[in-house]
Each structure stands twice: as C-alpha cells, then as structure tokens.
Amino acid sequence: MAADGDGEDADKARRFRDAALPHLDDVYTLARYLLRSAADADDAVQECYLRAFRHFDGFRGQATKPWLMAILRNVCRAEFARRSGAAGDVADVAEDALPLWQEPEISPETAILRQRDSATVRALVAALPEPFREAIVLRDIDDLSYREIAEAVGAPIGTVMSRLGRARSMLRAAWLKSENEPEREERSL
Amino acid sequence: MTCEETRLLVHALIDGELDAGHASAVEAHVASCPRCAAQLRDYRVMRQALSAPALRHQAPAALRARIEGALPPRLAIVPQVAPSRRSMLKGLAMGSVLSGALAASLVVFVMHRQEDQRLLGDVVSAHLRSLQGDHLIDVQSTDQHTVKPWFNGRLDVAPPVVDLTAQGFTLIGGRLDYIDGRPVAAIVYKRRAHVINLFVAQTPTTQVTTQVLGPERRATLEQVQGFNIWRWTRSDLGFWAISDINADELQEFGEKLEAEVRGGG
Numbered sequence: 373m374a375a376d377g378d379g380e381d382a383d384k385a386r387r388f389r390d391a392a393l394p395h396l397d398d399v400y401t402l403a404r405y406l407l408r409s410a411a412d413a414d415d416a417v418q419e420c421y422l423r424a425f426r427h428f429d430g431f432r433g434q435a436t437k438p439w440l441m442a443i444l445r446n447v448c449r450a451e452f453a454r455r456s457g458a459a460g461d462v463a464d465v466a467e468d469a470l471p472l473w474q475e476p477e478i479s480p481e482t483a484i485l486r487q488r489d490s491a492t493v494r495a496l497v498a499a500l501p502e503p504f505r506e507a508i509v510l511r512d513i514d515d516l517s518y519r520e521i522a523e524a525v526g527a528p529i530g531t532v533m534s535r536l537g538r539a540r541s542m543l544r545a546a547w548l549k550s551e552n553e554p555e556r557e558e559r560s561l
Numbered sequence: 562m563t564c565e566e567t568r569l570l571v572h573a574l575i576d577g578e579l580d581a582g583h584a585s586a587v588e589a590h591v592a593s594c595p596r597c598a599a600q601l602r603d604y605r606v607m608r609q610a611l612s613a614p615a616l617r618h619q620a621p622a623a624l625r626a627r628i629e630g631a632l633p634p635r636l637a638i639v640p641q642v643a644p645s646r647r648s649m650l651k652g653l654a655m656g657s658v659l660s661g662a663l664a665a666s667l668v669v670f671v672m673h674r675q676e677d678q679r680l681l682g683d684v685v686s687a688h689l690r691s692l693q694g695d696h697l698i699d700v701q702s703t704d705q706h707t708v709k710p711w712f713n714g715r716l717d718v719a720p721p722v723v724d725l726t727a728q729g730f731t732l733i734g735g736r737l738d739y740i741d742g743r744p745v746a747a748i749v750y751k752r753r754a755h756v757i758n759l760f761v762a763q764t765p766t767t768q769v770t771t772q773v774l775g776p777e778r779r780a781t782l783e784q785v786q787g788f789n790i791w792r793w794t795r796s797d798l799g800f801w802a803i804s805d806i807n808a809d810e811l812q813e814f815g816e817k818l819e820a821e822v823r824g825g826g
Binding site for chain 2: 385388389393396397399400401404413414417418421422425484485487488490491493494497508511512513514515517518519533534536537540543544547
C-alpha cells in the first residue's frame with residue numbers, strides 16, 4: 373500500500389485514458405443537450421472525468437460508457453441545483469405531471485414526416501423537457517442500448533422504454549407542428 | 562398484438578432490441594394497421610435524422626487537453642464504489658411511472674432478446690464442442706428407429722428423428738448435449754462434408770408470449786460467429802439447426818425436416 377508509487381498511478385492513468393477518453397464526444401454531447409450551454413458543458417465534462425478518474429479504482433468490469441454517463445448526470449444535477457438554488461434531479465421530474473402530448477390526429481395513411489435539416493432537428497430535441505430529452509440523446513444520438521441507458525440513469529428497463537416512447541411521441545408531435553413553420557436559421561444550443 | 566402494445570414495442574423494434582419472433586409480431590400488426598404503420602414510418606425518419614453526425618457535438622480540443630493534463634499519476638485516489646450501482650438501486654426502489662404496468666409487461670420481450678442472445682451463444686458453443694474430438698455422436702446410426710429410442714429415459718421429451726437421406730441430408734446419429742444448463746437432444750446430420758447439429762428442447766413459453774404470438778413461431782435465420790442457425794418452434798418444442806453450410810441449404814434442411822415430421826415420419 374505504501375508502495376503504490378508513480379508507476380502504479382501511471383498505469384492507472386493509462387488504463388483510464390484507454391477506457392474513458394474514447395467516449396469523450398459522447399459524454400460531451402449529452403452534456404451539451406442537458407445543460408444547453410457550451411461553457412457549462414465544458415466544465416461539467418471536465419468535472420465528470422476527474423470524478424471518474426478518482427473512482428476508477430472502484431470501477432470493475434462494468435461498461436465504461438454508461439458509467440461515465442451516470443457520473444455526468446450527477447455533475448449536471450449539481451449544476452442545476454446551483455442554477456435554481458434548489459435541489460433538482462434530471463430524472464426525478466414527475467413524468468405524469470407534465471402536460472400530456474397527444475398523438476397528432478392526422479390522416480395516418482398520408483401523413484409522413486418531412487425530412488428536416490439538422491439544425492431544426494437539434495432545436496426540436498433541445499426543446500424537449502427532461503427527462504425525455506435525455507432519453508432521446510442517450511438512445512438516438514449517443515447510441516446506448518436500453519440496458520446501458522438503464523444503467524446510466526439508474527432506472528429499470530421498463531421505465532427506459534416508456535420514457536423513450538413518450539419522448540419520441542413528443543418529438544414527433546413537435547416535428548409535425550414545426551412543419552407548418554418556416555425552417556429555422558442555423559443556431560447553436 | 563394491440564395498438565397499445567405496438568406503440569411501445571415499435572421503439573424496441575427500430576432500436577434492434579426485439580428478438581426476431583416478437584419483431585415479426587409487431588410487423589404483422591403494423592401491416593394491418595395504417596395508424597401504427599404511419600407511426601413506425603415517422604419514427605424511422607426521426608431515427609435516421611437523429612443519427613446524423615451534425616446532431617452530435619465534438620468535445621473541443623482545449624477541453625480534451627485540459628482533461629489529459631489533469632491526469633497526472635499523482636492525483637489523489639479515493640477508492641469508492643461507482644455511483645451507478647447506488648443510483649440504480651435508488652431507481653429500482655422508486656419504481657417507474659407512466660404506463661408502467663404496460664411497459665413492465667412488455668419489458669419481458671426486451672429481456673427476452675438478451676436471453677435469446679445468450680441462448681444462441683450456447684447453441685454455437687455446443688456445436689463447436691461437438692466438432693472437437695469424439696464428441697459428435699453418442700449413438701451412431703443412420704437408422705432413425707435406432708436413434709429415436711436411444712433418447713428414451715435420457716430426456717423429458719421425445720424428439721422427432723427422421724431420416725432425410727433422400728433429401729440430401731444424411732442422419733448419422735445422436736447425442737445428449739447441454740444448452741442453457743438443460744439437457745437437450747442433439748441429432749446429427751451430414752450434408753456433404755458439413756455437420757448439421759439439430760438441437761431439440763422443450764421451450765418454456767411464457768403465457769404472454771403465447772398470447773401475443775400464438776403457439777407457433779415463425780422460423781428465423783440467425784447468424785452467430787459465422788454459423789447459420791435456423792430455428793423454429795412447434796407446440797412446446799424448440800428446434801435449432803446449426804451448421805456452416807449456407808443459409809439457403811440450412812433453411813431447406815429445416816423445411817424438409819418439418820415437412821417430414823408433419824407427414825408423420
């Protein structure tokens with residue numbers, strides 16, 4: 373124990389780099405969508421990686437990506453708390469309390485979503501409330517499996533499924549609605 | 562399958578989280594329901610759009626450099642359990658909301674796929690094992706009337722054993738094997754120099770699966786580690802035919818065998 377010198381630490385740092393750095397863009401993408409601010413996302417991701425490195429010794433045999441996402445969510449939660457001055461939780465929003473987004477009543481045979489440019493799609497995703505925005509980002513943009521999402525958000529797979537279904541239904545409704553509006557200008561989150 | 566079930570399962574379908582059997586049940590419903598079909602179409606358009614690289618963000622080089630720079634070997638080490646475990650327990654304790662009951666009843670399909678992958682892995686392992694050393698055959702015979710009774714008393718099922726020599730698949734024997742920790746019948750055929758293992762086992766069909774799909778599940782082809790697996794179920798028996806012959810030939814094998822068994826062979 374007293375012998376854990378630079379060699380061991382260097383080895384740990386090397387293992388951590390190999391395991392965690394390949395997911396940097398994924399983690400950063402989630403941070404951007406969750407926090408809606410480039411500067412805050414930078415800080416959150418840096419904090420996430422430092423925490424992850426500190427806890428890397430206790431990390432055994434799990435998938436790295438959902439583990440990093442779980443840490444990032446904790447960091448973001450702290451950031452939300454700072455912003456609002458009150459405790460907030462990304463996932464603890466009462467999902468039933470949100471306004472129900474009805475399936476759009478449009479002639480089902482003919483209606484089909486129009487392709488939209490990426491800036492518009494990004495804006496539509498960014499406008500989704502939590503935790504639905506997070507569900508879409510984890511699945512469709514960061515490409516996590518249901519099991520990985522369940523691990524990252526600390527919820528059962530059934531919750532992940534219903535949340536994702538709800539999220540896509542909301543996104544579809546917003547998408548159809550936006551088709552009657554002019555294309556948006558390119559804008560950042 | 563109802564519209565309500567479909568509404569949840571279409572997501573698992575486009576996300577590749579449904580096993581082939583349930584995927585075809587969803588597709589069958591969608592084929593006859595314009596409203597669900599429109600949803601599926603739209604969700605596919607959305608999924609496509611969301612996978613565009615432009616939707617992702619690239620971590621700035623400066624951020625990457627800061628993280629790299631903050632990883633010297635002398636960082637304080639605080640051993641602690643990863644937080645995901647604890648938050649996972651918390652999530653479980655809080656339970657879910659929003660059509661929770663329905664999602665809970667359907668989650669079995671998603672779990673089923675994971676189960677399924679494990680099972681297919683077992684099938685491949687058993688096949689590979691059989692090709693090594695003298696593992697291939699316990700009872701060597703081209704006579705179905707010798708092979709079939711051999712399984713009596715060794716298994717809780719009586720697997721159908723038919724000779725398909727006339728159809729180009731030669732019965733060479735049988736053995737007892739293990740898949741998913743349970744004893745199963747392995748009936749061995751040869752096609753030219755290629756071995757086909759046909760595994761037969763009782764399938765524990767859950768009530769919900771039977772309700773949704775009916776007792777018979779359509780045959781499907783899977784490819785695992787370069788092997789083709791043609792599998793199907795009939796009544797409460799599950800069949801997995803695995804070989805390195807090409808998919809068409811393996812499917813032919815499965816169909817000829819099924820025809821022969823149904824014909825009372």
